[in-house]
Amino acid sequence: MDAPMVVSTIQRKYVIDLLKKGKRADGRGFLDYREVKIQTNFIPKAEGSAEVYLGESFVITGIKYDIGTPFPDSPDEGVATCMTEFIPFASPMYESGPPDIDAIEVTRVIDRGIRHGDCIQYKKLCIKAGELVYILFIDMYVMNYSGNLIDAGAISAMAALLSAKLPTAKIVDGNAVWDGGYMTIPINQIPLSVTFGRIEDYIFVDPNMDEELVLDGKISFAINETGQITSMQKSGEASWTEEELIKYSKLAVQKVNDLRATLNLRQYIPKI
Numbered sequence: 001m002d003a004p005m006v007v008s009t010i011q012r013k014y015v016i017d018l019l020k021k022g023k024r025a026d027g028r029g030f031l032d033y034r035e036v037k038i039q040t041n042f043i044p045k046a047e048g049s050a051e052v053y054l055g056e057s058f059v060i061t062g063i064k065y066d067i068g069t070p071f072p073d074s075p076d077e078g079v080a081t082c083m084t085e086f087i088p089f090a091s092p093m094y095e096s097g098p099p100d101i102d103a104i105e106v107t108r109v110i111d112r113g114i115r116h117g118d119c120i121q122y123k124k125l126c127i128k129a130g131e132l133v134y135i136l137f138i139d140m141y142v143m144n145y146s147g148n149l150i151d152a153g154a155i156s157a158m159a160a161l162l163s164a165k166l167p168t169a170k171i172v173d174g175n176a177v178w179d180g181g182y183m184t185i186p187i188n189q190i191p192l193s194v195t196f197g198r199i200e201d202y203i204f205v206d207p208n209m210d211e212e213l214v215l216d217g218k219i220s221f222a223i224n225e226t227g228q229i230t231s232m233q234k235s236g237e238a239s240w241t242e243e244e245l246i247k248y249s250k251l252a253v254q255k256v257n258d259l260r261a262t263l264n265l266r267q268y269i270p271k272i
Helices: 003-020 101-116 150-161 242-263
Strands: 036-040 048-052 057-068 079-085 126-128 134-145 165-172 177-186 192-199 200-206 217-223 228-238
Touching: 003 177, 003 200, 036 242, 048 150, 057 150, 057 192, 101 126, 101 134, 101 150, 101 192, 101 200, 101 228, 126 165, 134 150, 150 192, 150 217, 165 192, 177 242, 200 242, 217 242, 228 242
Parallel strands: 079 134
Antiparallel strands: 036 048, 048 057, 057 134, 126 134, 165 177, 192 200, 192 217, 217 228
16 A cells, blocks of 8 residues: 555544544534635736635636637627636646646536526627627636635636626727727626535535545535526535435525625626
8 A cells, every 4th residue: 555545544534533523624514614715806917806715725716808709609699718727836736737637627617607607698798799709718726725626716716707897899990999998797697616525424515625635525516696506516436315415405505695695796896
């Protein structure tokens, strides 16, 4: 047995022993989130930006834009695309290079939450139907890994989108030209995610790094402001019963409502 396996086995036993006592290593209850800290608009060259701490997990998101052609099947709608990069110094486990499977998972879950959560009013990002629309780039950078990057990334992405300002455009000789004004990104609903980790029969919200490294599995729910679960992501080898999925989907809606009330993300919308 190699050293990492020994450490993992010892760590797992320690975490399980605590869970059996109804405890977690950082003192939280099974349904308690870590503290969230948010700062917005600190990157001058970005249209919007947010840094988010979820406990010690640290994610920075920047919003940039371009003007381009829409997709053929949605000629009067703008476009938004997500990207996640794990900075190598965020964890000894990360290396330089193309996105790995974890970065791809974070991107896909957050992208689906935004895309299917009635979030961005894409039609309001149209400049000229069939020809010119705003294309938004939601670029997330993991600066420190301490567990549950999906929920941290979702908060960071939404705070950055809400804080952003785009230059407004008019058509001159078939080209989009800045008309001197600005607009906020038209946001309808604010989707956020809630992630539960599982070790044996113990299920808890917002797994930290020590817990996440020894999980049997986890499940994330993306939920919009009307309480609709717009996407789910299951990872790991753990199986979930129908009763558990129903129970924890309802708990996820409760937790996301609490999270929204605490964060009050609409406060970051700039006045134009």
